[in-house]
Amino acid sequence: MRCSCMKRDQMCEKAYACSRDCPNRLFMFAGGMPYKQVSVLCGTSRVCPDVCVSCGASELAVAVPLAKISASNRRCMQSTCGNVNVIRSKHKLLGKSFSSIHGYGMYTREPITANEFVYEYTGAMLSQDEAERRGLDLRQDGNELLVRFK
Structure with missing residues (x-):
């Protein structure tokens, strides 16, 4: 055919x-x-x-x-299926901590194997004031990715 x-x-x-x-x-x-x-x-x-x-x-x-x-x-x-982990809120436990190298870092709080789903960042809710403050900082650096939903 x-x-x-x-x-x-x-x-x-x-x-x-x-x-x-x-x-x-x-x-x-x-x-x-x-x-x-x-x-x-x-x-x-x-x-x-x-x-x-x-x-x-x-x-x-x-x-x-x-x-x-x-x-x-x-x-x-x-x-078994790893295709809908975000929808099912199935992700690894992560934690934020101060890094000995520079600033803060994200660390795992449980074992993770190769090719395993860890997490998908889905954005953050900000107040209008915080969004404007971050927007100014980002524009000064030549970067900007703020989306406003109504």
């Missing part, structure tokens, strides 16, 4: 409108491995959450409440 992607001499990716049963389709994630290996990588955080169907991450990726996810998928997600 030659889908429109193959006719353009491209491999199918999830961004294209190929059907899930297209034999040429690849889901691209870290390493660029083919879809057939998705089940092997389900617990490694390397599969796009919307295609990680064996553990239920695809259900969370479309914002289905956890209560509506099947019991078997919920058990698998809690023990």
Whole structure:
């Protein structure tokens, strides 16, 4: 079968409108491995959450409440899948402490193995006064990344 992607001499990716049963389709994630290996990588955080169907991450990726996810998928997600750690608030314990090298640093308060999810910074809520103070400091340094939501 030659889908429109193959006719353009491209491999199918999830961004294209190929059907899930297209034999040429690849889901691209870290390493660029083919879809057939998705089940092997389900617990490694390397599969796009919307295609990680064996553990239920695809259900969370479309914002289905956890209560509506099947019991078997919920058990698998809690023990293996690393694709929706932020949504599940599953992260390592971290602490801030003074560094002997320079200023303050972030330190782990529990063991972390290679390729394990640690934390994702999601921003901070600031008062208007604090935002203006930081904005002035950042502009003087030539950097600025303050976003105001109403």
